[in-house]
Amino acid sequence: MSSSDQRPRGRKPVTGDDHGKDWASDDAVRHTKEDAINERQFEQMVQATYRMDDDYFARECRLVLFACGRLGMRPGELAHMCEGWINWEDERIEIPKHEPCTDGRTREICGHCRGAAEQMADIRTANTLDEHYQSLGPRDVLEPGGHVHELFVDPEPFYAQLWSPKTENAARKIPYAEASTRAALAVEDYFMHYDEFEASRGVVNRRVDRMAEQAADVDADEIYPHALRATAATYYAARGLSAMDLKALFGWSQFSTAIAYIEESPERLEDALQQLRH
Template sequence: MTQWQTESNEWADRHRRSLTTRHTYEDVLTDREFELLVEACSELPEPRRFQARFICLIAGRLGLRAGEIAHFDTNWLDWDRKLVRIPKSEPCACGYCHRQAAQEASHNETLSVQDALASRWHPKTIASARAIPFDLSLRVELCIERFSDRYSSFPHSRTTVNRRVQEAAEQAALSGRVYPHCLRATAASYHAYKGVAPVPLQALMGWSDLATAQKYIRISGTATADAVRQVHY
């Protein structure tokens, strides 16, 4: 088999996998679905009502990951500049972080669980340590203010983050799959549609690869539409 045939077969295999693999952007909520989801949070009993609303807004509009929400701390808030500053790492001994530290230690003989915990919690990638403006809408800003009035940090685990989103989705009777990461994709789609350029979008979402931002902008069609309008008007 020639090198060309090998590369061709590898490309074909990747293409077939891409056709059968479901991507998060396929579960992006429409504006109507997102509003129904946020509205449905108010039908839940307290404190689940407020927690679900907080999760849906900072995931669906600011693009925070489930792990970032579960470790959210009011010390991350820069009130003067209206920013959420996600740190590179932060001490944490929650069950999730302990399990992750134990897994890291099991794959590294020179690393103890305690040493692994010393660098926990940390976001998914280096690029994930970022600053996110939270004054993009008054609704989001007020929700974060209310959160800081009630809590110093998110009071539950990552599992609860998933559960609150599922409870709101069931209350809203949404037909598609709704989960925290699809809300993050919804935020990316929302900002791409608003016309945020690839590099700022990458920084906002904390992606390591610029191609991810370009994909969301391509899907939204905003860049194409703007380019066409500039030619014709």
């Protein structure tokens, strides 16, 4: 959704962590707002959940659809969501700045966060190596191997930092009932049966695919969780939400992301022109 939330044309999105790998690097990129679906397509995906025979999958699919497509949650946020995030009295989902990850198969760190830790270690290693080579004098001999291997950073110390949201602004409060009555019902129904989101980050993608495959006007190859998040942003921009409120709801770091949705909303232009006629 920000400049980093991009995907290549004609390719499935990269399934990675929520700390900077939910896009594919390619020369021909497009922003997820270009992949937002319209109201008819969204409703077809809603209806698809009611045609599923398995109540568990139907309930999980509805939560994914409304959490991403109406509440603007990132897939990594949803994958780590538990009932403790929900303020039932104030009807808000409160995304924390940090939550120890125990979503792996043996209640250890999940693959999603493990990948994020490896990425963090790789970045630290690259910076350390750069500093090392820059510190060498003109007469220092660069020998293959040597003690350079000691500069490589182990990802395990980063495990304790995860899970955390993508940015500092992403730790936010989402008024789910005010945003959407149907989203509120989906949240309440799911957490009436489960204490936490039962699936992994990769499963979120598969649930989106499953709904899309049963929605007549939705191309399953072109829809993915961040496109649903873009759908939510498009939905609220069209209904007059300000840039400040969009930024707060979606946890963006920059106002420019919110402004891009507002500027490209034909509904806002139509409303403005209609008001001029009165």
